[in-house]
C-alpha cells in the first residue's frame with residue numbers, strides 16, 4: 001500500500017499465479033475478464049494463512065466455530081449499520097452453493113425465478129440447477145443509470161414466478177440498489193408470498209461515496225421472505241478458498257439454514273473460513289486502500305477513454321471493480337470482447353453472456369495496476385484504428 005492506495009503485484013508475480021485469470025490465455029494477452037484481483041492479499045489474511053500452514057491446520061472446519069460469523073457481523077455493523085446475528089448464519093462452499101441450496105428449499109420444481117439482466121452469467125444456470133425456470137425482468141436502462149423494474153417484477157410474480165434472485169450490488173453494471181427501492185421490492189414480493197435470495201458478494205466493494213443497503217435490513221417482510229448470500233471472496237480475493245455464508249434475519253429463514261444437511265457445511269474450505277475471519281476482522285484498512293485503487297482506476301479509465309476511444313461509453317459503477325463498457329460504436333459486433341481478444345489481445349468479459357442486453361458490451365476487470373488500464377485502452381484504441 002502506498003499513500004493509502006493498494007498497489008497491484010508486479011506482472012512477474014502475477015504470471016506465477018495458477019488461477020483461471022493467469023492460465024486461460026497466453027502471455028501476450030492482458031487478462032481483464034474473470035473477477036480476480038491483481039492485488040496482494042490483505043496482510044492479516046496472509047498472516048492467518050501462514051499460521052495455519054505452520055501448524056498444519058488443514059483439516060475439516062469446526063462446525064461450532066463462530067469466529068468468522070462474528071467477524072462478519074461486526075464488519076456489517078461497522079460498515080452498513082446492520083447487525084445480523086451469528087446464530088442466524090451458516091457456512092458452505094461458495095455463493096453459488098448458497099443460491100442453489102436456498103432456492104431448492106424456497107421453490108417447487110419448475111417454478112419461475114426472476115433475474116434482472118444484464119447480470120452475472122451463472123445466474124442463468126444456477127436456477128435450473130435448483131430446479132427452477134429463469135424469468136428475465138431486465139434492469140431499466142435510463143441511459144445514465146440502471147434501476148430495478150419493480151412493476152416488471154410485480155407483473156412476473158403475478159404471472160406465477162415464486163422468487164427473485166437479487167444481485168446487490170449488481171454485477172456487471174455496478175448498481176447499488178437504494179433503500180427505498182428495496183423496501184418497495186420487499187412489499188411487492190410479500191404481496192405475492194414469494195421469496196428473495198439476495199446475492200451480496202460485492203457489498204464490501206461498494207465505493208466510498210455510495211451507501212450499500214443489505215436486503216435483510218429493509219423491512220420485516222424482507223427478513224421473513226429473504227435470505228442473503230454473503231462472502232469475503234470478492235472483497236478479499238479468496239474465491240479459490242471456497243467459503244461463503246447463508247445469512248437469515250427471521251426464524252423462518254434460520255430454519256431453512258438449520259435444515260441443510262450437515263455435509264453442506266462441511267464442504268466449506270477451512271483456509272477460506274480462516275481467511276474470511278481475518279479479512280472481516282482485520283482487513284478494513286487494506287479494503288479501504290483497495291477501494292481507493294479501484295476508484296482511481298475507474299477515473300483513469302474514464303480519462304483514457306475520453307482521449308483515446310471517445311465513442312466507448314463507461315457505465316459508471318457505484319460498486320465492484322468491474323467496468324461495463326458500451327463498445328457498440330466501434331462496430332465490433334454483438335460480442336466486442338471476442339474482437340478485442342483477437343485484435344487487441346485484451347481479454348474482457350463477453351457482454352452477451354450477461355443476457356441479450358449485453359450485445360455490444362464487454363466487462364473490464366479494474367482490480368489491477370493503473371498501467372494495465374492504460375495498456376488495455378492503448379491496445380483497444382490501436383485495434384479500433
Ligand SMILES: Cc1ncc(COP(=O)(O)O)c(C=O)c1O
Nearest residue numbers: 035094095096120171201233239
Ligand atoms: C454476483 C456474483 N455472485 C456470485 C459469484 C461467484 O461467487 P462464488 O465463487 O462464491 O460462487 C460472483 C463472482 O464473481 C458474482 O459476481
